[in-house]
Amino acid sequence: MTAARTLRPPANSVDPDGEFPLGPPEYFFYLLFQAARQRDLFFDRELAPVGLNLAQWRSLAIIRRLESCTMTALARFSTIDRTTLTRAVDQLVTRGVVERIVPDRDRRQINLQLTTHGKTVYSQAVEILKDRNRRVxxxxxxxxxxxxxxxxxxxxxxxxxxxxxxxxxxxxxxxxPPEEA
Known part of the structure; x- marks a missing residue:
């Protein structure tokens, strides 16, 4: 039985069709927020055995996705405030999961990359997340x-x-992809 079959909108529903407690646009974003929050709480708890919290996981996943990224790019994709993000990256660097690289082409820039150990930690964590996503x-x-x-x-x-x-x-x-001539 799915939740949609058991829910009844409250008497004070503002949905014109009476299907949802709020109008569809407002309810959509409310549900989106609640789903993301519940998923974050689950992952924060389930990633602990791998040694990660949610901010560290997001950082790790984005660095892996981008292969080499700046703090600016990491902030753009992570939606984590800069102070928390910096702390998360510092912890990952201290644990040997991420390394800071200074590219030869621009010595002022610092890129973040996964270490070999970081790739192992990522593989363990991503399996937990993929399994949960599949089940949900x-x-x-x-x-x-x-x-x-x-x-x-x-x-x-x-x-x-x-x-x-x-x-x-x-x-x-x-x-x-590069454009073909």
Whole structure:
């Protein structure tokens, strides 16, 4: 039995159709926030045996995704405040999970990369997360999941201003393939 079948909107529902407690746009973002928060709480708890907290995990995952990234790029994708982010990265560096690299082309810049140990920690953590994601979404039809993902893409595009930031966030840092001549 799914939650949608057992829920009844309260008598004070403001949804014109009476299906949800709030209007669909407001309820959508309320549910999005609550789902993300519950997922974060779960991951913060479940990543402890691997030696990570949520801020460290996000940092680790983004550094791995970008392969080599600056603190600016990490801040852009992580949604973690700069003080917490710096502390998380410092802890990862101290533990030998991440290393700071100064590129030859620009000695003023510092890039972050996973160490060999960091790749191992990432592999352990990502399995915990993938397993949870699979279990949470196991009964959702793949077509509906893709449609929901497209709705979130549209919302993010509008929220981030439809410019370079939005495109960068939607592509999660992936660079465009080189153009063919």
């Amino acid at each position: 979404l196991s009964e959702v039809d793949p077509k509906r999941l893709r449609e929901a993902t497209r709705v979130l893409q549209e919302a993010l595009l509008k929220l981030a201003g439809e410019g370079e930031l939005a495109i960068d966030l939607l592509n999660f840092g992936a660079t465009a």
